[in-house]
Amino acid sequence: MTKSLKIGQILYTNVLPVYFYFEQERFEDRIEFIRQVPAQLNAAMAQGEIDLGPISSFSYAEHASEYVALADLSVSAKGRVGSLFLFSKKPIEQLNGSRIALTNTSATTVNLLKIVLHKFYEYEISYVTQEPVLEEMLQEADAALLIGDDAIDAKRRGGDLHVYDLGELWHQFTGYSMTFAIWAVRKAVLAEHGSLLADVHASFLASKEKTRQHTGPLIDYVLAHFGGDREEWTRYFQGLQHDFGDEQRIGLEYYYRCAAELGLLPVPATVDIWQAGGRQTNTTLTR
Known part of the structure; x- marks a missing residue:
């Protein structure tokens, strides 16, 4: 029997739009969520204990040869983040x-x-x-x-x-956007879980879009579980970006280049994107 797909979830509110309307019941016992703080998820992904999930952008760069990023998912902001x-x-x-x-x-x-x-x-x-x-x-x-x-x-x-x-x-x-986390998948699981991964990815994207269109239930949930006031949380989620397009990519690649200049990374990383039907490899930055 094929093992379940182990999916990480950051224990912070900033990822909730991607998970809030995720149709977990559709997948029955085919997936398992593992909820941890970013540093723990980074380590679990590196050790093969998690197959996919949001990890720190820096950790992606450290393991770029082993991971690909799921298309159009991130935790980013252009300016104020609020957390x-x-x-x-x-x-x-x-x-x-x-x-x-x-x-x-x-x-x-x-x-x-x-x-x-x-x-x-x-x-x-x-x-x-x-x-x-x-x-x-x-x-x-x-x-x-x-x-x-x-x-x-x-x-x-x-x-x-x-x-x-x-x-x-x-x-x-x-002047750039900054991407703090990207949804990564270990290359080692692509062949075994390709079809399931496509369905999971689509469900994440659907949750992100539904949350964007209907923020009220998300704000109600956060107020009930984390306190604060509606205006504060509304402003917070409006300031976050959960897409990963050219704007986010450019800012993240510049961050990688700065990190390499300071010796925090050996070289700037290439963000390799996975999407249903194939993979798109992006241009490598040089120092």
Whole structure:
């Protein structure tokens, strides 16, 4: 009997539009959802414990020879994201030489922060990685990076810290969109699950489009489970992009090039796209 397709799901609200109307009952025991934070999903995909799902864009680059990306699915933003924040005791202009605590749940945003501070601000920074608890992170650090719902909760609590949106900083310096996660599939499972994968991909795309057309039920769900207010969540989801077209690709490839320039990646990655009926290989950037 063919094993089920193991599908990852990030434990953050930013991926909900792709899953909210997903018709899981259609697939009975043919699929299994595994819900984890990004860093855990990255490791599970790399170890072959998950067949497909949203992983950090940086992790995709690290394993580009083993993965392909599902067409037209991502977590991206052009400017403000609303869930990727640097919380700082002092203005960012005064952070040179500082110590910054990084969440242990991220890969893409951690390296995005390093690109912003080292390439664009030309700062020297020391880093420590910790559990995503803001108060503990700031005990011995000048600033702390949080992502996802941890960041949203910390921002909601307020305080007198300086707060910087990483998507906004990236767009300020580059003018580009930034893609934080892409739906990847391990090449090793394509032959076995090609037909099922096409159906799953179509269901993801349908959920994304239905959520775009009917946001009310999604907002109601998030309010009931995560608190906040309707205007806050409506603005948040309106600021996110779940497509992956040329605009998102260009921004992500520039991010990969910046990462390679800083030695965070050995070379810029090629994003290889899978879609039902065939694969499309994209042009490799060179340094």
